[in-house]
Amino acid sequence: MSLFHDNPNDYDMNAAATFDDDDDDDDDDDDDDDDDELLHGIFEDQSKGKRLSSELKSIQRKMSAEKAKLKIDEEDLLEDAMVYYKAEEFYPTKRLRIVYTGQSAADTGGVVRQFYTQLLCALSNQFFQGLDDRTPIYSNDVVAAGVMKLVGVMVVHSFLQGGPGFPIFSPAVYNYLCKGDLQEAVKTMTTDDCSLHMQDLITKEQAHTEESKGLENSAFHYRMATHTHVSGYRKYFGNRFADLSPATTTEDQIRDLYNDWANKYDEDVVVKALLVCHRPQAECLDAAIKQYLDKPKDEVKIIDCGAGTGLCGAELHKLGYTHLCALDISPEMLNEARKKNVYQKFICAPLNSDQNSEVNTGEYDAMICIGTLAAAHVKPTALVEMVRMIKIDGLLSFNIRFGELERYQPMMEELEKEGKWVNVAKETIPHFQKDDMPKTSSFFVYKILKH
Numbered sequence: 290m291s292l293f294h295d296n297p298n299d300y301d302m303n304a305a306a307t308f309d310d311d312d313d314d315d316d317d318d319d320d321d322d323d324d325d326e327l328l329h330g331i332f333e334d335q336s337k338g339k340r341l342s343s344e345l346k347s348i349q350r351k352m353s354a355e356k357a358k359l360k361i362d363e364e365d366l367l368e369d370a371m372v373y374y375k376a377e378e379f380y381p382t383k384r385l386r387i388v389y390t391g392q393s394a395a396d397t398g399g400v401v402r403q404f405y406t407q408l409l410c411a412l413s414n415q416f417f418q419g420l421d422d423r424t425p426i427y428s429n430d431v432v433a434a435g436v437m438k439l440v441g442v443m444v445v446h447s448f449l450q451g452g453p454g455f456p457i458f459s460p461a462v463y464n465y466l467c468k469g470d471l472q473e474a475v476k477t478m479t480t481d482d483c484s485l486h487m488q489d490l491i492t493k494e495q496a497h498t499e500e501s502k503g504l505e506n507s508a509f510h511y512r513m514a515t516h517t518h519v520s521g522y523r524k525y526f527g528n529r530f531a532d533l534s535p536a537t538t539t540e541d542q543i544r545d546l547y548n549d550w551a552n553k554y555d556e557d558v559v560v561k562a563l564l565v566c567h568r569p570q571a572e573c574l575d576a577a578i579k580q581y582l583d584k585p586k587d588e589v590k591i592i593d594c595g596a597g598t599g600l601c602g603a604e605l606h607k608l609g610y611t612h613l614c615a616l617d618i619s620p621e622m623l624n625e626a627r628k629k630n631v632y633q634k635f636i637c638a639p640l641n642s643d644q645n646s647e648v649n650t651g652e653y654d655a656m657i658c659i660g661t662l663a664a665a666h667v668k669p670t671a672l673v674e675m676v677r678m679i680k681i682d683g684l685l686s687f688n689i690r691f692g693e694l695e696r697y698q699p700m701m702e703e704l705e706k707e708g709k710w711v712n713v714a715k716e717t718i719p720h721f722q723k724d725d726m727p728k729t730s731s732f733f734v735y736k737i738l739k740h
Contacts, residue, residue, distance in 0.1 A: 349449055353382040361404060362390045367411040374439055374446075381442070385450055405452025412440050413457050414717050419481050422459035427484035489695040521725030525562040533665035535696075540639045543666060544618050547597070551621035554598050563722035564600075566688060567659055570732050571604035573716055574657050574686045577734045581684060581713065582654060587611050592653040592678060594640050594687075595661025599626030605657070606631035614653070616640065642670040644677065650740055651680040658687035662697055669700035676709055679737045685710065686734045688718060690727055701733075710735040 357380065361369050373379060387404045416431065417423040425437060444455045458466065461482045465474035480491050522530060529546055532538075550557070558564045578589060586609040593602050596615035605613060606629075614634040615626050623635050636647045640661060656679055661667055679685050689697060704710050714734035720727050 345448055349451075351382070352384055352449060353380075355383045356386045357383040358386045358388060359404075360388045360390060363407075366404075366407055367415065370408050370411075370443065371439065374443055381446055381449065401450055402452055405447040405450060408443060409447060409453060409455055412443065413455075415715075416440055417457060418485070419459065422481065423457045424459050424462050424482050427486075485695055485698070488692075492692075492695075521562070521721075521723060524725065525557055525723075530665075535665045538665040540618060540641070543639075547617075547619035548621040551598065551619060551625050554622065554625065555600070559600065562726055564720070565722055566718055566720045566730060567600040568604050569716075569718045570657065570659055570686070570688055571601055571608060573714065573718065573732055574605070574655060574684065574734065575608045575610075577684050577686065577714055578655060581682070581736060584654065589654045590614070590652070591655045591657060592616060592648070593632075594656055594658040594675065594678075595667070596626055596632070597622045597660070599629040599631060601657055601659045602626065602631045603629050616645075616648075640667050640671050640675070642668065642674055644674060648678050650677050651683070653679055653683065655679065655684040656686065658685075660688065662687055662689050662693070664693060664696065669697045672697070672700050672704060676704065676737055677740050681737055681739060683737050684713075684734055685737060686732065688720075688730045688732045690720065690730045694731060709739055710737050 357378075359369075359373055385401055385404075387400045389400070389404075413423060416426055416436065418426050431437060447453060447455070459479070459482050460477040461474045461479070464477055465471060468474075480488055483491065529550060533542070533546075547554070574591075578584075578586075582589060589610055590612040591605060591610055592614045593599075593605070594616045596602055596617045597619075599615060602613050602615060611633075613632045614636065615623060615632040616636040616638060617623050617626070618637070618639045620637050623637055626632060627635065636645070638645055638647065640658075656675060658675065662671075675685055675687075705712070712733060713736050714732075716732045717729050718732045720730040722728075
């Protein structure tokens with residue numbers, strides 16, 4: 290499933306989705322009344338002793354015997370679904386018959402469930418934020434366009450069509466939606482329910498409070514960078530990051546840290562901490578390349594910035610990419626990467642705002658940068674140099690761990706305002722599989738427009 294698009298708030302009404310009624314009879318005059326009844330809140334009669342399950346069954350029994358056929362291109366599933374649900378021809382009383390483009394499987398119910406499973410997953414990734422408990426993204430454009438109302442319609446329609454539920458909400462959001470009690474919802478709110486901007490303000494206030502208690506600045510930054518996973522980081526990585534501070538750490542310190550760690554890095558990070566992000570992020574870049582670059586894989590030149598021991602390069606090589614360059618600040622990490630025999634070129638250099646003399650402007654078709662944009666490692670100004678390395682219309686991809694986006698977002702937005710790049714994808718990707726480590730990170734793909 291691909292969710293790549295030029296603008297997350299702009300869904301083309303002329304997209305590939307097509308739908309038609311299996312029954313050619315004229316629509317009943319009272320369809321609008323049926324629509325209103327089906328889309329009405331299903332919780333309002335709880336005071337009368339009705340259970341949710343019986344209420345749902347009661348509504349499902351009112352579904353029409355008519356079916357609406359919906360043709361879906363799996364590569365554009367979310368866009369196709371948005372077109373269908375926005376259309377005037379959409380009637381919630383009609384049962385769906387899903388036909389996937391290029392697939393001949395008969396829809397006996399399983400295909401509908403598959404469709405709604407994929408659709409709700411896409412909605413969760415696109416319009417909600419957070420890790421395990423999620424909240425709607427804070428976007429005036431999305432709300433003004435009526436997208437969130439449309440999301441609600443699709444979730445309810447999944448229930449009525451026998452699809453899955455949508456168990457992603459934080460306790461505060463769930464309480465508000467189910468009970469309509471704002472005060473009750475507020476009681477269960479956490480900082481994760483706030484906008485990213487508000488989370489940043491809270492983090493800064495916590496920083497001031499912690500520092501005022503006399504905590505060491507380096508320990509504080511380490512704590513903030515790893516959020517609630519301090520014990521996990523120390524368990525698997527020791528105190529390697531304890532002395533790092535975004536304000537004072539030098540590139541020499543970063544180089545020394547990874548030189549000392551190089552021969553045990555894969556064991557500590559992959560085997561013990563169960564890092565898994567390199568594979569799905571390589572697959573996401575591969576999907577973007579297929580969509581945006583008109584080149585065979587063996588001709589696509591990719592630079593892996595912050596390549597480390599070559600974990601991501603190995604995954605790209607498995608996908609068929611053979612023109613790979615590894616850039617890393619640590620020579621010992623690059624020595625480990627050489628052992629994987631997947632890179633054709635190695636550049637030992639820091640990733641910063643300085644122009645790298647070993648990389649020509651627009652030399653590469655694409656970039657992947659995994660686990661490198663992190664506190665005390667790479668400053669946001671390095672994004673300008675990263676853009677320079679990629680060809681016009683090429684792709685630049687990177688991940689940022691949850692909680693650190695605010696550090697880089699102003700520069701990301703500035704580059705977009707300057708017309709240097711445009712975001713074509715944002716995905717929530719599995720990061721670590723250990724419970725005491727960050728479960729996900731945000732993965733971005735940008736298309737380069739100018740240098």
